Amino acid sequence: MSSAPAEAASANVSISELILQIRSGQRQSLGELLQLYRNYLNVLATTQLDARLRRRMSTSDLVQETMLAAHRDFDQFRGRSEGELLAWLRQILSHHLSHAIERNVYAQKRDIRREVSFDRVAKRIDDSIAGLSNLLPDPMATPSEIACRRELATELSDQLAKLKTRYHDVIVYRNLQGYSFDEIAQKMDIKPGAARMLWLRAIAKFKEVCDINIAGDLS
Template identity: 50%
Template structure:
């Protein structure tokens, strides 16, 4: 079973809502790599050298700590949805700052709605590399927990492996475009992708996920 159990996240959420700052901090840390992955998937290549996913996530955690008394949800699903909204606002602000700093056409300013939609699509595409648990409510909760484990394991992969999986499965790019971005041949990218997926599945399998 994944080490992020639904029981554990719900327990931490309940404890946080009763005033435990320590539980809130521990709960947020569970989502660190998951949120970093979503940020990475939304950044264009030219912004990745200037915008740190870690900084965006840390700002999101700061605001989540500050505004947690306003959270009215009761489940981990509602909590992660709330976190994603905060993340979208922070990511949008950071990207807009860089767009404006470069004096680009104002028509290219970031749309909050577009960014939110893109981030939701990135979340959905994580399903391409995890097993299908079915369609029951408990299965949906299980999938959310598996996504956290998946993000943690992706963070531990070699950079090239992580990048090719993000580009292929989360940004949903064709191999030709991935090859252009990674400055490799299409054949080399396909082989890299196969090795990356194999290693990721082995890591997930060792944790009882696949």
């Protein structure tokens, strides 16, 4: 990845400037801009795909569909900030997830469950974002301040992606999906006590990777 988008990610105003540059005709930067949010979308998709959907489509499939749609339809994006861009990407992800649920889970059913609620899917994704932020709580932040700082979720997603697979998975299971240690143990084929210890080590490593105080640095 080139250095320009990486530098742009360091400050919200830089992302805003990059969006304006793309709109002014520098379309070559669009793919790089969207690539900044692949880890973010991957974490959100991972938390939303249940076992039924995973048998039919992968997380990477859902993220790729979202990225392609965002690239194709970027002219429809009317926002200027990173926060608005994230909201737009979540909307696209929710749209593709809703259709995946409708197509793969309820396609053969003829009852009210076939009507997948877009709002319900979007709320689950927003809840996942809150879960990400809670991994590194900022004692000075109020709930409303946290809600307004969703950009933090992109940074946390990038840091999660740096962890080895077992650490990444146990944090997703515990902190984002809310599984008990017994459930995690079953999913990871280990004992509950080992699941708890793995989670503690994973959180410690996550804080180390994040330089311990990402949330404080962004406050």
